[in-house]
Amino acid sequence: MITISDATQTDECAEEAVTELFDALSHPHRRAVVDALDDGSCKSLTELARVVSRRERSLSVREASVGLWHCHLPKLCRAGVLRHDEGADVYELDDRHSDILSVEP
Known part of the structure; x- marks a missing residue:
């Protein structure tokens, strides 16, 4: 049986x-x-840095790589948005949030 306290904790975790x-x-x-x-592709840090650098023209690929490596990719992995395949050293979307991430504008 789920109590009000359990439901509140579940709601807080979900939030x-x-x-x-x-x-x-x-x-x-x-x-x-x-x-x-x-x-659905997998991309390396360098490939992702090129994408960011093309969008943010003031950043070099090297600068984008540093920001992605130290800040952005770890944050996306912790949030369950990305998976890092350390063996192949590539990143791919994690399917845990696919229902939210697939929303079209």
């Missing part, structure tokens, strides 16, 4: 998860990464 997801998607570089992987 925290949604907040974390929205926070992860709040930066344009992270949204560019999600958009680049939306076709």
Whole structure:
């Protein structure tokens, strides 16, 4: 049996998860990464940095790589948006949030 306390805890966990997801998607570089992987492909850090650099013309590929590596990719992985295949050293979308991420504008 689920009690009111259990339901409240579940609601709070769900709210925290949604907040974390929205926070992860709040930066344009992270949204560019999600958009680049939306076709089901896997991409390396360098490939993703090229995507960000093309969108943000003031950034070099190297600068984009540093930002992605140290900040943006880990945040997307922690939020369950991305998976990092360390063996192949590529990133792909995690299907945990596919229902939210697949919404068309």
